[in-house]
Amino acid sequence: METETGPISGRLRQNFNFRSYLVSLLFLFIAGGCGHKTTKPLPEGEFLYVKTSPVVQSTAAVPVFSAGVIMPEDEINLSFKTPGIIEEIRVIEGEKVKKDQFLASLNLSEIRSQVQIAENAWLKATRDHERALKLFADSAVTLEQLQNSVTAVNMAKANLDIARFNLEKSVIRAPDDGIILKRLSKENELVAAGYPVLIFGVMKKSWKITATLSDRDFVRISPGDSAIVMPDAWPGTELPGAVFEVSEVPGRLTGTYDVRIKFSDRGHRLAAGFMAGIKIIPAAGEHVTLVPAGAVVDADSLSGYVFCPDEASVARKIKVEISGLEGEMVALRNFPPGISEVISEGAAYLRDGGKVKVIK
Template identity: 35%
Template sequence: MKPHFLPLLFMAAAALQSCGNGNAASGIPEQTSIPVRLMPLTSSASAASIPVSGTFTTDDEVLLSFKTGGIIQRIAVKEGDAIRRGQTVAMLNPVEIDAQVQQARLAFEKATRDHQRAQNLYNDSVATLEQLQNAATAMEMARQQLNTAQFNRNHSVITAPRNGFVLRKLAEEGQLVQPGTPVLQTNGAASGNWLLRAAVSNKAWAAIKANDKASVEIESVPGKTFSGTVARRSEGVDPASGAFRIDIRITGEKPANIAFGMFGKAVVQTSGNAAPAGWAIPYDALLDGDGSSGYVFVTNNGKTAHKVKVTVAGMEKDHVLISQGLENAGQLIIAGSAYLRDSSRIHIIQ
């Protein structure tokens, strides 16, 4: 009977060997757990106080210039002068532009006479309808040229667009300037429309929303705090500073001793309900990053790892800001992620 049992023994041995190497392709036995390190996840959605600093400005700064080119005859203001709406602040030498206006006026008067003469000849059946229409067209073209010359003449004088102050004087009397060359920079600071313009980090920008309350301190008014609100926040990074920008408008009592470019500080009170949930995680925990998305491993029971997709909101110096994907996660795996797959067994190390 031995010959009958030998094939059965070989088949059983092959079956046992096959079962023992079920996970050989993966290189990790089924019962092996991966050592990992964990980090508790804490959302940043709660309200917070964010300190910021910046300089004061207004949202109505304007560079004043002439419509036409020429030689500056007079600049009637100096830097720091208060100005009122409609006040003449600079003018060009009017000789050239006045001559252009006079030429356009004479051309219009001649075209008007030619049109009247053509009208009389047409009434006497001497001139044709085409000749009369051509004379009417020439008269209208001369009228528009006169309007253009008069418009340029009016804009060879700069008047203040609103009440405010002269911030900078960018040209001098006797200087030849081209059309559109800035001559003066002004703002409407006389109306008290002050803004504290501050640069903030990615994380602070994500937490701060429009209309968030702020308390503002000004160096020229020591010991006093002014109320303000976030008027706006930039939707892109300032290429000069590499940071985001927010504007805080002073509300309530207006400060008296304040000037353009003066340094100020503020504390913004963010509203937790308005701010989106967010998490700051180490760079090493983010896998397969692609633009604004990536993957991380998390665990809820400390025994099994799960791979979840997350949305990247920004990056700071030493961590990544996540805006979505970790709502239902208990702990984040920050070490050992490279050896994990979804549903891998893990054990925690300190």
């Protein structure tokens, strides 16, 4: 759903990318697991002492990481009931407002004239009905004529109510305490009825954030899955939340899917536009293979490589598909069967086909 995110979503997609975010995390884990800088592989014919670790088959709810922009949970498009020329807009983007505060107005000259016309029509219909009553008492008019006068009064009153309602809705007032998220129009512009003039965010303790996910991560997420929001403005703070909406249609430009998360501020001061990291924990686990972070080398996007020693003490380089991080382990999808251990120390120095000696 691109409409909700709007220009802010564009900035989000420029500054945050799930794949690069995850690769950065993997780099930190892998660097820590190796404990030294990568050097050139040993010359052919020489061997390297290495240590191995067993691979662990597991069913785990591997978290999905993303980032987004914090916004109020409720957003309202404020507009005028009737078309007209905007006379005044008294608020700016980011301004906090109180309930019933005046926000904007059309030029009311034409609309007030319509109210005056409707009032005059109602007064005339009322006078005609009063005369019809007197004439009916003198048998000067028929019952049908009297009933028609009643109908005319009712129709005139209904038209007056419509005109007064249109006049009232030609002024925009804040529906609740909140913040002006966006101004979509300017003064002296001619706007159509119902065209959004202001985007209003209701200021409550509940907030929402949108994670943009690739298709491979999207299929793992369902409404109700738990999530953690980590605002950049509050380092170390984790605000629990839950997925409440999952878009089934990808963005036209990005091809990613929007997943919306609702959470509470828990007493922390938040504002619309705050950036935050997102961690979503799928309720349904998936089968993964866990290996130490130091075993994964040459991580690129969501893939990398591991080395496995064969019976001839030769290291074989195998490409693996990275699912995510599980503590200090890397979770791999679709790991080749028949492999029971990987080289966890010394992998950064190896090349495919290099000779190794395993230290027990």
